[in-house]
Amino acid sequence: MPQIFHPSMNTISRLSIFGFVFILILIGFIGWALARSPYQTGQGVVRPQPIPFSHEHHVGDLGIDCRFCHDTVETHASAGMPSTEVCLNCHSVLFRDSPILAQVHESQRNGTPIMWTRVHDLADYVYFHHGVHINAGIGCTSCHGKIDEMPLAYRAETLHMEWCLDCHRNPEQHVRPRDAVFDPHWVNTEAKEIDPELLLKAHDLQSRTQCSYCHR
Amino acid sequence: MSTEGKTAEQPPRSAILRPGETIGSVTDQISSIVLTRGTPRGWYLALAFSFSLLMLLLLSVTVLFARGIGIWGVNQPVGWGFAIVNFVWWVGIGHAGTLISAILLLLRQEWRTSINRFAEAMTLFAVACAGLFPLLHVGRPWLIYYFFPFPATTGMWPQFRSPLMWDAVAVGTYATVSLMFWYVGLIPDLATLRDRAKHTITRAIYGTLAMGWRGSAIHWERYHQAYVLLAALATPLVISVHTIVSFDFAVSIIPGWHTTVFPPYFVAGAIYSGFAMVLTLSIPLRAIYGLQNLITAKHLDNMAKVMLLSGLIVAYGYLMEHFVAWYGGHDAELFMLLNRMFGPYRMSYWALIACNVAIPQLLWFRRVRANVPLLFVLSIIVNIGMWLERYVIVITSLHRDALPSSWGNYTATFWDWSTYLGTIGLFLTLLFLFVRVLPVISISEMRELVEEHADEPAAKSEGSQT
Numbered sequence: 060m061p062q063i064f065h066p067s068m069n070t071i072s073r074l075s076i077f078g079f080v081f082i083l084i085l086i087g088f089i090g091w092a093l094a095r096s097p098y099q100t101g102q103g104v105v106r107p108q109p110i111p112f113s114h115e116h117h118v119g120d121l122g123i124d125c126r127f128c129h130d131t132v133e134t135h136a137s138a139g140m141p142s143t144e145v146c147l148n149c150h151s152v153l154f155r156d157s158p159i160l161a162q163v164h165e166s167q168r169n170g171t172p173i174m175w176t177r178v179h180d181l182a183d184y185v186y187f188h189h190g191v192h193i194n195a196g197i198g199c200t201s202c203h204g205k206i207d208e209m210p211l212a213y214r215a216e217t218l219h220m221e222w223c224l225d226c227h228r229n230p231e232q233h234v235r236p237r238d239a240v241f242d243p244h245w246v247n248t249e250a251k252e253i254d255p256e257l258l259l260k261a262h263d264l265q266s267r268t269q270c271s272y273c274h275r
Numbered sequence: 276m277s278t279e280g281k282t283a284e285q286p287p288r289s290a291i292l293r294p295g296e297t298i299g300s301v302t303d304q305i306s307s308i309v310l311t312r313g314t315p316r317g318w319y320l321a322l323a324f325s326f327s328l329l330m331l332l333l334l335s336v337t338v339l340f341a342r343g344i345g346i347w348g349v350n351q352p353v354g355w356g357f358a359i360v361n362f363v364w365w366v367g368i369g370h371a372g373t374l375i376s377a378i379l380l381l382l383r384q385e386w387r388t389s390i391n392r393f394a395e396a397m398t399l400f401a402v403a404c405a406g407l408f409p410l411l412h413v414g415r416p417w418l419i420y421y422f423f424p425f426p427a428t429t430g431m432w433p434q435f436r437s438p439l440m441w442d443a444v445a446v447g448t449y450a451t452v453s454l455m456f457w458y459v460g461l462i463p464d465l466a467t468l469r470d471r472a473k474h475t476i477t478r479a480i481y482g483t484l485a486m487g488w489r490g491s492a493i494h495w496e497r498y499h500q501a502y503v504l505l506a507a508l509a510t511p512l513v514i515s516v517h518t519i520v521s522f523d524f525a526v527s528i529i530p531g532w533h534t535t536v537f538p539p540y541f542v543a544g545a546i547y548s549g550f551a552m553v554l555t556l557s558i559p560l561r562a563i564y565g566l567q568n569l570i571t572a573k574h575l576d577n578m579a580k581v582m583l584l585s586g587l588i589v590a591y592g593y594l595m596e597h598f599v600a601w602y603g604g605h606d607a608e609l610f611m612l613l614n615r616m617f618g619p620y621r622m623s624y625w626a627l628i629a630c631n632v633a634i635p636q637l638l639w640f641r642r643v644r645a646n647v648p649l650l651f652v653l654s655i656i657v658n659i660g661m662w663l664e665r666y667v668i669v670i671t672s673l674h675r676d677a678l679p680s681s682w683g684n685y686t687a688t689f690w691d692w693s694t695y696l697g698t699i700g701l702f703l704t705l706l707f708l709f710v711r712v713l714p715v716i717s718i719s720e721m722r723e724l725v726e727e728h729a730d731e732p733a734a735k736s737e738g739s740q741t
Contacts, residue, residue: 063469063475063478063479068487069487072486072487091426094428095428217428219428219429219430220428220429220430220431221428221429221431222430223430224430224431225430
């Protein structure tokens with residue numbers, strides 16, 4: 060009776076038994092890594108905008124306050140996007156004839172707002188309020204990263220729920236004095252001698268992790 | 276009994292093997308079902324019937340996914356309907372497999388040998404049917420992975436204090452260990468089939484599944500170690516799985532569910548229904564394939580005894596449930612009890628008592644246990660009774676709570692029934708495929724049994740041979 064299998068099957072079958080385990084682990088790891096990769100989260104990926112607006116120039120070089128453009132950030136859920144007129148406060152004079160700004164002028168003439176691409180877009184089942192976070196002493200850069208160093212805006216963080224919870228469980232790592240919230244360079248160093256516990260107390264800030272705070 | 280034994284075409288009642296069987300005859304007989312006898316016409320008819328029920332399941336599930344669980348009878352106040360009833364019923368049926376293969380193996384009950392293979396297969400298929408129902412009942416089956424603990428990007432874990440989470444783990448473990456146990460046990464038999472098969476492709480398939488088994492002494496030693504180890508691993512699962520299924524109820528504070536007697540009496544009920552299902556399947560199987568010499572009257576007798584014992588434990592569970600409801604003196608418990616016995620679902624309740632407690636008392640009589648057709652009918656009655664038990668527990672506790680304004684009734688819809696019948700179709704389809712392509716009785720263990728009984732004097736029982 061001839062052999063059913065070629066002798067090489069010995070090696071193949073042994074490999075397949077061990078390989079099976081590793082392939083399962085590998086599949087699990089790929090799933091884990093892919094879910095956290097920029098491909099999935101958009102972290103660090105620059106979104107194309109109608110006008111190449113540079114935060115690096117406006118915030119970093121010129122030192123314009125966040126609230127000059129995002130004017131509802133302290134009171135509303137949405138931080139607010141600047142109207143065309145806000146841009147033209149300066150640009151009706153500065154770089155007036157630059158081709159980059161042509162769209163701004165056109166927007167003013169037509170009365171149609173500029174269609175910016177949203178960079179930080181949370182899922183619709185999440186309720187997020189900018190004003191609450193600002194008034195609780197959470198700085199802009201805690202979530203939006205070093206915006207003053209971004210020529211074109213991108214997500215600095217994954218916006219995963221585990222990232223939200225990281226701060227919601229231990230808010231002391233990001234809390235600031237109220238007047239330092241809009242400072243893009245603020246870091247709580249030893250030299251400042253600010254006790255995070257006192258800051259938490261000052262803002263009446265506690266760990267907030269009940270489901271219904273965000274999923275209403 | 277000896278007078279009856281002599282007239283029947285069967286071995287004596289005490290034998291678990293017909294005297295005169297040899298290693299060769301056992302191997303020939305079992306492997307011929309798969310290899311040489313061909314496919315009987317009846318098998319095609321049976322498979323066609325089961326497969327059409329399976330298609331009914333496909334239809335029901337498609338409609339369910341398209342339209343949502345509103346097509347079922349579940350609504351407030353009865354949010355748990357057929358899906359949970361069927362889940363518990365199927366998981367319970369799955370218990371006989373592990374009990375027979377693991378506990379009886381460790382206790383060296385050698386009568387388990389000829390029934391363990393298909394009891395284990397039955398377990399796997401029953402657990403597969405059971406596993407469908409939580410998937411269907413969540414209403415959003417694509418989110419079923421929420422059941423399982425894994426490092427999600429949400430930074431959240433399932434609620435580890437919830438019995439539903441324990442359920443996912445318990446049933447998952449049970450399915451995995453049962454599958455491994457079944458497969459490890461199959462390996463020497465797959466090698467036998469590989470060696471006996473004629474067709475090249477058949478040999479290649481069985482050969483691949485046999486994983487290079489050569490039957491050397493080292494192979495056998497490792498095989499036995501692995502088998503006993505898996506048996507030891509599976510033994511606690513017999514107790515744990517249905518205990519945890521009962522926690523789904525007992526951990527809540529619903530009257531009629533919040534009872535400490537639930538875990539033991541659920542486990543007993545699971546063994547009860549499991550053995551009933553093994554009887555329901557093995558009686559036609561031995562008749563159709565002529566296996567009376569391997570699955571003997573002694574096997575049926577033993578299984579009937581296990582059924583009687585576990586049935587009595589279940590009856591004790593009912594008694595305690597009723598006693599505590601009365602003795603506890605809590606209005607809600609007492610009302611629930613009276614509502615169960617005399618409320619809108621009284622017919623189901625009394626049918627349950629008849630099927631599970633009253634009628635099985637016939638098993639006390641040896642004459643009944645020896646009557647194969649009657650035993651078959653009794654096993655089906657117990658299967659129905661155990662289904663009714665879960666139905667009564669789930670529905671009557673939910674439909675009338677402490678607030679009469681929120682009372683309501685539950686009626687199963689067409690889709691409830693079609694899903695339930697569909698899983699029976701899935702179960703039977705898998706079973707018929709299994710019977711056709713794998714040995715229904717463990718060849719290697721039967722050969723061991725023949726070898727062990729070779730020294731025994733066969734003269735004592737010669738007179739009863741045909």
